[in-house]
């Protein structure tokens with residue numbers, strides 16, 4: 001009887017050991033196929049990177065403008081320096097790249113590698129200080145940018161691009177030597193041009209024209225045209241009749257809005273009132289914005305390059321409309337998206 005019990009116990013233990021063994025082996029096999037923990041083969045890895053690299057945010061049907069940075073030199077947390085993403089379908093253009101531009105761009109779902117076209121309205125520091133970050137971040141990365149169009153006012157090539165390439169020569173060479181990226185899009189396959197206004201050219205199927213605008217240094221405005229839609233970006237400017245002709249009938253005008261009214265009671269309100277005369281020596285007043293928008297008969301005005309504090313959108317819009325403008329006035333927001341209305 002005892003022997004029978006022992007035999008049954010031994011059989012039970014053997015069955016138990018067998019069952020535990022199977023379960024442990026299944027677990028370890030399971031770890032290999034877990035989607036969270038699996039190590040992708042090189043082939044799988046590159047597929048994943050490619051799909052991530054080219055996700056490109058959501059692609060608009062026509063033009064879309066995203067105000068990546070809406071602020072001005074005296075910074076405050078939310079408003080980074082001027083930088084605007086212009087998209088026409090799957091083609092991307094950055095106009096100005098002030099502080100915060102590159103990381104702001106990434107928040108739109110577009111990686112810097114997906115932007116080969118960088119344009120500058122002028123070389124005030126708040127419009128170009130993030131250039132080095134954008135240049136390197138889109139190139140020293142997997143699936144890097146392989147070409148670059150870099151356009152802007154005088155100094156873009158010799159003083160700016162050549163300086164950066166020379167200053168970071170060893171850094172650039174080191175990255176190329178690692179095999180991680182190539183010279184293309186950094187020192188080769190690069191089109192760098194100084195513009196002075198009055199140019200017309202085509203990039204990625206989009207017609208781009210420029211015009212000089214009055215500011216404190218040489219500055220140009222850009223006009224983008226494709227698919228029957230027109231978008232104009234003013235850059236920083238003072239009043240100019242010639243700019244009205246350039247902007248005529250635009251669907252969307254992104255305008256220097258540094259003199260947009262700050263809300264009464266805001267902690268920046270008094271200071272803003274005091275510096276208005278100084279600001280208007282190089283930037284448009286709201287009355288002048290209204291005059292331009294009315295005479296040019298543009299459909300929508302988006303104000304960016306705002307000062308600190310909360311902007312009084314109602315008062316700002318009211319002053320602009322007092323000049324006879326009947327279209328839409330929008331005070332831009334950080335990462336605000338504005339599309340041409342059909």
Ligand SMILES: [Zn+2]
Nearest residue numbers: 122124215236
């Ligand atoms: Zn400026």
Ligand SMILES: [Zn+2]
Nearest residue numbers: 124126127236
């Ligand atoms: Zn500026």
